[in-house]
Amino acid sequence: MKRALPYLLSGAVVLALWFALGWYGDRREDVGYGRRDLEARAEVAAAQADARAEERRRVAAIEEIRNEADQELAAVVERERRAADVRVRDAVAEYARRHRPASNSGAAQSGAPVGDPIGMFAELLGELDDLAGQYAAAADRARAAGLTCERAYDSLR
Numbered sequence: 756m757k758r759a760l761p762y763l764l765s766g767a768v769v770l771a772l773w774f775a776l777g778w779y780g781d782r783r784e785d786v787g788y789g790r791r792d793l794e795a796r797a798e799v800a801a802a803q804a805d806a807r808a809e810e811r812r813r814v815a816a817i818e819e820i821r822n823e824a825d826q827e828l829a830a831v832v833e834r835e836r837r838a839a840d841v842r843v844r845d846a847v848a849e850y851a852r853r854h855r856p857a858s859n860s861g862a863a864q865s866g867a868p869v870g871d872p873i874g875m876f877a878e879l880l881g882e883l884d885d886l887a888g889q890y891a892a893a894a895d896r897a898r899a900a901g902l903t904c905e906r907a908y909d910s911l912r
Contacts, residue, residue, distance in 0.1 A: 824903035839888035
């Protein structure tokens with residue numbers, strides 16, 4: 756047994772070293788996985804930050820387009836209102852100039868309607884022009900909204 760003792764001790768030392776090296780190798784792999792995991796997490800965080808920055812850029816671009824569209828729409832509506840006022844005034848003045856009698860013809864004829872037919876026609880013409888202005892303004896708004904949508908889509912591409 757005295758002869759076997761050195762072999763047993765050297766075998767035990769070799770076995771202990773073998774287990775120690777195995778444990779150390781596992782720990783090194785764990786550290787390697789942890790490092791790779793940290794690197795992957797850092798890449799994910801960077802990608803998320805880039806995506807958030809791109810989203811903020813897109814939202815800012817759409818807000819800018821929306822503000823420009825609102826200003827453009829306000830200008831269109833104001834121009835249409837001014838143009839409608841001018842058209843109505845001009846049309847009424849022209850009609851009154853052409854159809855008003857030059858002088859008072861005296862008493863009204865029997866069966867003539869009460870009231871001023873030219874005034875009633877001018878009022879009707881004004882109402883029609885208002886409706887035409889409303890339709891034109893609605894069309895202008897729809898056009899401005901469509902152009903805004905196109906610009907927003909183009910800014911996202």
